[in-house]
Amino acid sequence: MLKKFLSKLGIGSANINLVLHHSQARLGETISGEFLIEGGTVxxxxxxxxxxxxxxxxxNGQAQTKTVATIPVASAFVIQAGEKKVLPFTYELPKTLPVSRHGxxxxxxxxxxxxxxxxxxDEDAVQILPxxxxxxxFVAFEKLGFREKATSGTLKPYGQEFAWFPTEQFKEAVQEVEFFALLEEEGIRLLLEVDVYAGAFGLQEKELKREIFFPYAELNDADMLAGKxxxxxxxMIEQPHQYAASSYMTHYSHTSHLHGRGHSMMGAIGGFAAGMFAGMLVEELVGDAVEEALSFDEEAEEEGFFDDFFGGEDEEF
Structure with a gap:
């Protein structure tokens, strides 16, 4: 009787341990392991x-945690005192998650x-590789003398943005390179932004944007990829007027429509999670706004404050 009572409190209770075969895996790959289940005293x-x-x-000194997937393993069963069970575990990582980076x-x-x-x-850390x-x-950028910035991998509303800075041949012309990556059926597409020095003495910055596609066959030759x-x-550097942000967006809006993607980039790496966190941020902001609005007195309501608050133009976050 005492053992049953203690087990209900978690003392001498059954336990589980997930043992992963590898603690890291690439997006789209299957990660595997075993569940080791051991019965308690009853x-x-x-x-x-x-x-x-x-x-x-x-x-920015804050942490947010969100569940991106729930994986059912086993339904109801009985485990005897001291009994040991082993169950297999496999899970295919979605291709739209962000890869592990700082933060x-x-x-x-x-x-x-x-x-x-x-x-x-039971908690087990796992690293998701590109x-x-x-x-x-990434290897091609490194061949060109670029190094990934410490802040690379930031989640933006459309996906995960990677950022690189030049150390060699582009050092005098380029401040940094940023891009989103989309894995498609026949290759990988980059939405590329090159920030170049401009103006007198190179004290200003000009953003150049371009969409570039690499068939999978081209990715097998690192030197050819770096050359492209x-x-x-x-x-882009020599013809900056063709790749200015405004002309790029006009072009991308047209080509995206033709490709059936509209303005959505949720198929990008990190797109699913970025949208999820963006949604959570909006919920928090709206919740704060409502709470703040409800704290005002009735006089504010009579003056039409709420109409102004919720009726204005949308803001970008």
């Missing part, structure tokens, strides 16, 4: 086993849901 009924993949975003962390949280008792949790085609783009990137950026 027989216990298990409602279910489930795993959550949680993404933690740390920026972007992933954790598998396994929950052993114990009927009438305290659930047992898909191989994107990794080859070099030619692309050199052309």
């Amino acid at each position: 027989e216990q009924h298990i409602n279910k086993i489930a795993v959550e993949l949680r993404l933690t975003l740390k920026q 972007i962390y992933y954790t598998f949280v396994t929950r052993l849901d114990i009927a009438g008792g305290v659930d047992h949790l 898909p191989l085609p994107l990794e080859k783009i 990137l070099r030619e692309t950026m050199q052309e």
